[in-house]
Amino acid sequence: xxxxxxxxxxxxxxxxxxxxxxxxxxxxxxxxxxxxxxxxxxxxxxxxxxxxxxxxxxxxxxxxxxxxxxxxxxxxxxxxxxxxxxxxxxxxxxxxxxxxxxxxxxxxxxxxxxxxxxxxxxxxxxxxxxxxxxxxxxxxxxxxxxxxxxxxxxxxxxxxxxxxxxxxxxxxxxxxxxxxxxxxxxxxxxxxxxxxxxxxxxxxxxxxxxxxxxxxxxxxxxxxxxxxxxxxxxxxxxxxxxxxxxxxxxxxxxxxxxxxxxxxxxxxxxxxxxxxxxxxxxxxxxxxxxxxxxxxxxxxxxxxxxxxxxxxxxxxxxxxxxxxxxxxxxxxxxxxxxxxxxxxxxxxxxxxxxxxxxxxxxxxxxxxxxxxxxxxxxxxxxxxxxxxxxxxxxxxxxxxxxxxxxxxxxxxxxxxxxxxxxxxxxxxxxxxxxxxxxxxxxxxxxxxxxxxxxxxxxxxxxxxxxxxxxxxxxxxxxxxxxxxxxxxxxxxxxxxxx
Amino acid sequence: xxxxxxxxxxxxxxxxxxxxxxxxxxxxxxxxxxxxxxxxxxxxxxxxxxxxxxxxxxxxxxxxxxxxxxxxxxxxxxxxxxxxxxxxxxxxxxxxxxxxxxxxxxxxxxxxxxxxxxxxxxxxxxxxxxxxxxxxxxxxxxxxxxxxxxxxxxxxxxxxxxxxxxxxxxxxxxxxxxxxxxxxxxxxxxxxxxxxxxxxxxxxxxxxxxxxxxxxxxxxxxxxxxxxxxxxxxxxxxxxxxxxxxxxxxxxxxxxxxxxxxxxxxxxxxxxxxxxxxxxxxxxxxxxxxxxxxxxxxxxxxxxxxxxxxxxxxxxxxxxxxxxxxxxxxxxxxxxxxxxxxxxxxxxxxxxxxxxxxxxxxxxxxxxxxxxxx
Ligand SMILES: Nc1ncnc2c1ncn2[C@@H]1O[C@H](COP(=O)(O)OP(=O)(O)OP(=O)(O)O)[C@@H](O)[C@H]1O
Ligand SMILES: [Mg+2]
Numbered sequence: 001x002x003x004x005x006x007x008x009x010x011x012x013x014x015x016x017x018x019x020x021x022x023x024x025x026x027x028x029x030x031x032x033x034x035x036x037x038x039x040x041x042x043x044x045x046x047x048x049x050x051x052x053x054x055x056x057x058x059x060x061x062x063x064x065x066x067x068x069x070x071x072x073x074x075x076x077x078x079x080x081x082x083x084x085x086x087x088x089x090x091x092x093x094x095x096x097x098x099x100x101x102x103x104x105x106x107x108x109x110x111x112x113x114x115x116x117x118x119x120x121x122x123x124x125x126x127x128x129x130x131x132x133x134x135x136x137x138x139x140x141x142x143x144x145x146x147x148x149x150x151x152x153x154x155x156x157x158x159x160x161x162x163x164x165x166x167x168x169x170x171x172x173x174x175x176x177x178x179x180x181x182x183x184x185x186x187x188x189x190x191x192x193x194x195x196x197x198x199x200x201x202x203x204x205x206x207x208x209x210x211x212x213x214x215x216x217x218x219x220x221x222x223x224x225x226x227x228x229x230x231x232x233x234x235x236x237x238x239x240x241x242x243x244x245x246x247x248x249x250x251x252x253x254x255x256x257x258x259x260x261x262x263x264x265x266x267x268x269x270x271x272x273x274x275x276x277x278x279x280x281x282x283x284x285x286x287x288x289x290x291x292x293x294x295x296x297x298x299x300x301x302x303x304x305x306x307x308x309x310x311x312x313x314x315x316x317x318x319x320x321x322x323x324x325x326x327x328x329x330x331x332x333x334x335x336x337x338x339x340x341x342x343x344x345x346x347x348x349x350x351x352x353x354x355x356x357x358x359x360x361x362x363x364x365x366x367x368x369x370x371x372x373x374x375x376x377x378x379x380x381x382x383x384x385x386x387x388x389x390x391x392x393x394x395x396x397x398x399x400x401x402x403x404x405x406x407x408x409x410x411x412x413x414x415x416x417x418x419x420x421x422x423x424x425x426x427x428x429x430x431x432x433x434x435x436x437x438x439x440x441x442x443x444x445x446x447x448x449x450x451x452x453x454x455x456x457x458x459x460x461x462x463x464x465x466x467x468x469x470x471x472x473x474x475x476x477x478x479x480x481x482x483x484x485x486x487x488x489x490x491x492x493x494x495x496x497x498x
Numbered sequence: 499x500x501x502x503x504x505x506x507x508x509x510x511x512x513x514x515x516x517x518x519x520x521x522x523x524x525x526x527x528x529x530x531x532x533x534x535x536x537x538x539x540x541x542x543x544x545x546x547x548x549x550x551x552x553x554x555x556x557x558x559x560x561x562x563x564x565x566x567x568x569x570x571x572x573x574x575x576x577x578x579x580x581x582x583x584x585x586x587x588x589x590x591x592x593x594x595x596x597x598x599x600x601x602x603x604x605x606x607x608x609x610x611x612x613x614x615x616x617x618x619x620x621x622x623x624x625x626x627x628x629x630x631x632x633x634x635x636x637x638x639x640x641x642x643x644x645x646x647x648x649x650x651x652x653x654x655x656x657x658x659x660x661x662x663x664x665x666x667x668x669x670x671x672x673x674x675x676x677x678x679x680x681x682x683x684x685x686x687x688x689x690x691x692x693x694x695x696x697x698x699x700x701x702x703x704x705x706x707x708x709x710x711x712x713x714x715x716x717x718x719x720x721x722x723x724x725x726x727x728x729x730x731x732x733x734x735x736x737x738x739x740x741x742x743x744x745x746x747x748x749x750x751x752x753x754x755x756x757x758x759x760x761x762x763x764x765x766x767x768x769x770x771x772x773x774x775x776x777x778x779x780x781x782x783x784x785x786x787x788x789x790x791x792x793x794x795x796x797x798x799x800x801x802x803x804x805x806x807x808x809x810x811x812x813x814x815x816x817x818x819x820x821x822x823x824x825x826x827x828x829x830x831x832x833x834x835x836x837x838x839x840x841x842x843x844x845x846x847x848x849x850x851x852x853x854x855x856x857x858x859x860x861x862x863x864x865x866x867x868x869x870x871x872x
Pocket of ligand 1: 011015035036041043396
């Protein structure tokens with residue numbers, strides 16, 4: 001359906017794509033994989049008219065085309081769901097789903113009854129329950145992503161591009177999306193799917209193209225190609241055991257939380273303790289209160305209850321008091337709550353270090369430069385330079401900056417919400433290693449994640465949230481995914497349910 | 499869209515980067531040192547400023563004289579001082595509409611206290627602190643009462659102006675010959691060597707403001723707050739305090755500007771030139787500080803003030819009716835900021851323009867150094 005030949009794209013200081021060839025056929029789900037910054041999104045943006053290539057040929061159905069704008073791509077039936085949300089926040093769900101093609105009455109006014117009915121139908125088919133009249137800004141990131149998906153599948157597409165569309169979805173929602181993708185494929189739609197989650201690719205795709213450093217390194221059939229081989233192609237080396245289990249030797253209690261509850265009622269009074277060297281996983285569905293646990297611990301939302309770090313009370317009323325008490329927090333919504341979009345990579349690191357870097361109000365820029373240089377190296381951030389704007393980095397590399405700046409603060413407790421969202425396999429194992437190193441040095445880590453395999457692999461203990469409370473606690477040795485999932489879905493343990 | 503110039507430069511490259519540097523750069527190569535030297539968001543305006551200067555020196559004999567330049571510097575000092583404060587506010591993603599009113603009100607305080615026979619040191623302190631107080635008042639209402647900066651400063655725009663009228667019943671206070679005024683008069687009129695004291699003062703102010711933005715914890719925090727307040731808060735920045743300080747700085751510059759203004763006029767007038775506020779804000783925006791917050795700097799503001807000042811000077815010299823000056827400043831504002839918006843709008847537009855005309859390269863690049871003292 002779409003054929004790209006010899007595509008070249010340069011950014012200042014970076015060759016993002018170097019003579020890449022890609023052919024996407026109708027009725028085929030085509031996976032595009034590669035490390036963070038390997039050029040996947042850039043290729044997707046070229047195919048969808050958001051970017052122009054510096055060289056190369058684009059053919060649609062055998063005819064050479066210039067896809068100069070997203071509108072032209074849409075007219076050709078090329079629809080994209082991207083990593084970054086592109087909804088109009090103040091408009092309603094229904095208006096967003098039908099943005100640009102609202103149904104009209106005879107008088108050219110918007111046909112609201114029809115709009116609402118059509119939206120409800122699409123949302124139902126996706127299994128999303130949300131009032132189509134609500135403004136999008138009131139919805140969680142996950143729901144917003146689902147609206148984005150609803151918009152894409154409801155437009156008559158011939159090529160559907162999913163650029164990490166699942167990265168902010170729960171497993172259930174991902175599963176529904178993959179079903180929709182399969183339906184579309186069966187109808188003859190071509191699908192280009194970009195994801196860092198291997199299981200999805202293996203489930204949905206029949207061919208994978210692997211990019212590395214802007215080069216196309218291979219096209220391999222799926223699911224015949226083993227995962228280790230695919231990963232080797234992506235990162236260019238053998239990746240050892242992903243989660244490298246270590247012998248844990250938890251020390252004294254580093255974090256003690258008693259009856260912490262968020263004022264919005266999402267998190268009911270919850271107590272937990274974390275010991276030095278321990279990594280505690282927090283699982284649960286969207287809306288189970290697990291996200292609010294992180295926000296409350298980070299001082300980001302109003303809460304009641306007490307928290308102590310090494311026996312000292314921590315004031316959770318503000319992020320800065322939580323930080324001063326020794327609790328570092330990384331939020332899950334990178335774009336809204338973590339990035340300084342107009343600033344450089346360097347400043348996005350050092351914003352978290354301002355206190356440590358300032359003497360009598362003056363920033364020690366030499367130390368700053370040095371620390372930024374070290375951090376870029378240590379966390380493997382791919383960037384043209386430390387002074388490049390953070391928004392010129394690929395999504396995964398932005399995440400590395402966001403994590404790295406908090407890691408580098410030497411805090412006693414780290415609370416990480418969805419820390420590996422959108423991060424490639426190589427970087428993931430790197431981040432797990434850093435977390436373990438951190439724990440080994442005596443920190444306590446709380447990791448909140450929607451990815452069960454990740455929690456089973458990295459955490460020593462898992463707490464499962466259901467309707468605002470911890471309903472199950474597991475140690476991970478020999479633990480099965482089903483046991484955790486069961487509590488998350490039903491609030492009861494597998495044995496007692498049986 | 500196939501493009502047959504294989505080596506076409508990508509859009510963010512400015513004219514300062516030779517095409518080859520980028521075309522042959524290896525992946526993740528170091529940014530060329532030339533790029534680091536380039537002057538940031540306001541390069542385009544700077545080029546335009548130079549072009550206007552060249553044109554004026556060719557057509558107007560008087561333009562290229564030391565006296566004329568010093569005249570431009572002096573007559574734009576009030577605008578410059580106010581624009582420095584406005585730069586801080588605009589970086590915080592806010593705006594201070596009350597700044598000229600605050601300067602007028604502070605000027606009346608200066609006039610009244612001097613008339614009352616206070617010593618000049620006390621007069622200056624009172625004036626500057628009064629400006630600071632008015633700024634902090636704005637800041638308190640914005641941060642503590644959580645009223646939008648637009649509403650607060652629109653309100654105080656009128657309150658401070660009205661205060662200036664009320665305190666002396668709308669009368670101008672003439673300070674000519676008043677004891678203590680000669681200190682002020684010297685400050686605005688005398689020279690150190692070939693340079694007016696005022697120019698030296700402006701340059702010191704520029705260095706201090708640039709240093710605060712670039713090298714202090716406050717400056718860093720200010721950029722962070724303007725860029726993304728939620729991210730700033732989560733990284734431990736006291737957002738309310740930063741905003742409060744920012745409006746305090748705007749008030750402080752209003753106080754200082756009032757000293758310059760009163761000194762130049764030898765009187766404290768209860769009413770200001772109605773176009774002053776627009777000129778101040780225009781200068782900041784022309785200088786590349788984004789009204790969306792989180793980027794910009796005072797060096798750009800200097801360029802913006804100079805640009806407007808030189809154009810006005812040129813119009814006066816060419817004896818164009820002063821009625822046209824507003825039109826010219828407006829056109830400059832829209833085109834300068836418009837160019838910036840075009841540049842920020844992503845690559846598509848530019849890539850296409852680029853593909854058609856390789857000459858469209860002379861656009862300002864994105865800011866290079868973090869928090870450059872621009
Ligand atoms: N607007 C831009 N300006 C400069 N460089 C850019 C820009 N957009 C992308 N790049 C660079 O191009 C390269 C490829 O980025 P891209 O976003 O395509 O990566 P990706 O494969 O999608 O990564 P991820 O998995 O992290 O999303 C990166 O090195 C990135 O820094
Ligand atoms: Mg990407």
